[in-house]
Ligand code: SF4
């Protein structure tokens with residue numbers, strides 16, 4: 068049986084970031100500057116990805132704009148035929164830099180916003196003046212004619228301002244918006260008690276999105292997914308393990324999911340020394356949870372197995388201690404009650420910022 | 430914003446039509462999305478360049494497929510309106 072090639076490559080160019088979001092999806096152990104891949108290696112990876120069948124490249128981090136070679140990386144990716152999408156906090160992007168990226172062939176920019184209210188946004192991101200810098204960057208992106216997606220990461224401490232975040236997307240000229248609920252592993256799991264939304268908040272948010280979608284048809288597309296803690300079925304994490312996306316971490320480690328480094332007992336292959344084709348097709352790590360053959364418990368034989376692929380391996384491990392279990396977000400999981408219990412106890416007002424060398428909760 | 434036979438649509442910024450060699454098909458790539466372009470969509474998308482009007486596109490396709498103009502016009506307008514609503518083309 069031949070394995071269909073990935074459609075997307077998520078390149079985490081660096082773990083460095085000026086912000087300190089308490090829900091950051093980077094691993095607890097952040098890669099240092101010295102461990103990062105050099106320009107030539109990234110360019111080789113991009114060419115290999117295009118040959119393998121990847122169509123879209125997502126340049127992410129950390130903060131990818133901290134890489135001085137970013138224009139060169141974009142130029143190389145575009146030359147390889149890849150669609151390039153920059154996923155950025157935008158606090159370091161000024162007009163000159165945006166112009167350089169556009170000229171290098173960048174196709175699309177996604178800026179994450181921590182809130183619509185500047186002081187709350189700066190508090191959540193742990194970076195004074197960050198929100199104002201994002202507004203300047205977004206204006207420069209508009210001037211450069213680059214299409215913009217506004218990514219709003221939502222949780223208990225900002226959900227009530229979702230209507231203002233939608234207004235912000237419109238004001239900045241974004242054509243697309245992602246309303247992304249925090250996913251709880253790594254830093255976010257450690258801060259879960261301070262971030263989990265209430266049922267009432269969630270219902271209000273869903274109603275807000277529904278109304279905005281109807282009102283803004285043809286003007287703003289809104290992507291929105293109900294968060295796991297309030298759902299009865301899990302999401303197909305990454306569209307299924309090793310099915311459509313490959314992630315390359317800053318040090319070259321290849322992962323089927325950006326949180327996979329949280330899983331024990333894996334020897335993830337490294338793109339420094341192994342080809343993407345070989346990693347995708349032959350590595351034990353990519354094959355371990357590919358498809359449905361690995362499933363046990365309620366997933367094995369479930370009619371939804373090919374739809375959600377049993378949910379998220381990282382969430383299964385984080386909450387049940389076994390990555391092979393059904394994601395507890397599924398109501399059929401024997402561990403499903405863990406999510407309801409977490410909602411009950413989520414009343415903490417304070418969170419811990421992500422910082423290199425800092426243990427969450429410490 | 431609304432699309433008529435006088436409009437001269439183009440692919441919106443951030444969208445690209447290209448060949449997907451690994452899967453032997455044509456695709457439209459956009460922000461976080463990949464659309465497979467079927468034969469009909471491809472015939473229409475190939476003519477969209479920001480200068481040709483919808484009326485000219487319909488004429489060209491009616492000639493190409495030797496079909497009544499009124500029939501082609503309905504299909505083309507419907508598809509373009511759908512693409513415009515999804516933000517893939519700018520009218
Ligand atoms: S989530 Fe926040 S801290 Fe983490 S990379 Fe993004 S902007 Fe930086």
Ligand code: SF4
Nearest residue numbers: 365366369371377397
């Ligand atoms: S039992 Fe497994 S496959 Fe079935 S819905 Fe739940 S997570 Fe999905």
